[in-house]
Amino acid sequence: MTMEDIFASFGDIFGDAFGGLGGFGGFGGGRTRQRVNKGSNLRVKVKLNLQEIAKGAEKKIKVNKYVSCSQCGGSGAADSNSYSTCSTCRGSGQVTRVTNTLLGQMQSTSTCPTCGGEGKIITKKCNACYGEGIVKAQEIIKINIPAGVGKGMQMTINGKGNAARRGGVPGDLIVVIDEENHPQLIREGKDLIYNLFISVPEAILGTNVEIPTVESKVKIKIDQGTQPGKILRLRGKGLPEINGYGKGDLLVNINVWIPKKTTTEEQKLLEKMMNSDSFTPKPGKDDKGFFERMKSYFE
Ligand SMILES: [Zn+2]
Numbered sequence: 001m002t003m004e005d006i007f008a009s010f011g012d013i014f015g016d017a018f019g020g021l022g023g024f025g026g027f028g029g030g031r032t033r034q035r036v037n038k039g040s041n042l043r044v045k046v047k048l049n050l051q052e053i054a055k056g057a058e059k060k061i062k063v064n065k066y067v068s069c070s071q072c073g074g075s076g077a078a079d080s081n082s083y084s085t086c087s088t089c090r091g092s093g094q095v096t097r098v099t100n101t102l103l104g105q106m107q108s109t110s111t112c113p114t115c116g117g118e119g120k121i122i123t124k125k126c127n128a129c130y131g132e133g134i135v136k137a138q139e140i141i142k143i144n145i146p147a148g149v150g151k152g153m154q155m156t157i158n159g160k161g162n163a164a165r166r167g168g169v170p171g172d173l174i175v176v177i178d179e180e181n182h183p184q185l186i187r188e189g190k191d192l193i194y195n196l197f198i199s200v201p202e203a204i205l206g207t208n209v210e211i212p213t214v215e216s217k218v219k220i221k222i223d224q225g226t227q228p229g230k231i232l233r234l235r236g237k238g239l240p241e242i243n244g245y246g247k248g249d250l251l252v253n254i255n256v257w258i259p260k261k262t263t264t265e266e267q268k269l270l271e272k273m274m275n276s277d278s279f280t281p282k283p284g285k286d287d288k289g290f291f292e293r294m295k296s297y298f299e
């Protein structure tokens with residue numbers, strides 16, 4: 001193998017790489033590239049009750065985080081005279097390394113290790129933050145949470161995370177939504193479910209009952225001869241959609257409570273009813289079974 005052969009085979013490999021480096025070296029020497037510090041993101045959990053989810057909420061939360069040092073304005077220097085130009089990079093923030101290779105000199109440019117790309121060195125550090133430009137503090141952050149949010153949803157609040165060292169870009173605050181269970185209402189997406197228990201006589205004779213909603217209570221009529229498992233739909237009494245279009249419903253699931261213990265007197269009464277014609281089951285077309293009810297509910 002001759003020298004020409006060696007270069008020829010290397011040529012393919014290095015050809016592109018050198019083209020790239022040449023261009024890089026061209027601008028790398030003169031331009032000062034400022035390295036930007038970025039603060040880290042913070043995550044907080046915010047628990048909302050059903051009323052807050054229904055209406056939207058303004059929450060004030062206490063966050064332990066890094067904030068910009070107020071004494072030095074985040075620079076980390078004691079004052080404006082506490083700087084000197086970095087001697088390693090002579091202020092450019094970059095260092096150029098020249099390596100001798102078989103093919104000649106190879107230039108590579110990287111961030112100056114002495115000043116971290118800033119081009120200057122702090123000669124006298126701020127005594128409040130020890131030159132970091134950030135200090136630990138507790139901040140109260142106001143968050144506006146829209147109506148209709150749900151457990152596990154995340155909101156990103158730009159720039160409210162940890163401040164960055166020496167005047168960089170702060171991170172984001174990520175708010176994770178959590179839900180408090182309502183004592184009576186069960187959430188199912190934008191709909192709410194209430195399990196109503198009525199007595200056997202109430203189911204037979206009909207009654208008026210109070211139903212809890214998110215805001216207050218509403219009175220509803222239970223018809224005479226109501227079958228257990230009937231679902232009443234109170235339109236618009238559910239939760240708003242997060243996009244602002246429409247509202248869910250409140251579904252009242254009617255259960256008929258069967259007593260587990262009865263007195264001798266009650267038993268005598270029930271035995272009389274058992275033998276009467278009205279109490280003999282005669283399911284009609286409207287008396288749907290469980291699956292038919294579920295089907296009609298989802299239609
Ligand atoms: Zn400071």
Ligand SMILES: [Zn+2]
Binds near residue numbers: 092
């Ligand atoms: Zn430097």
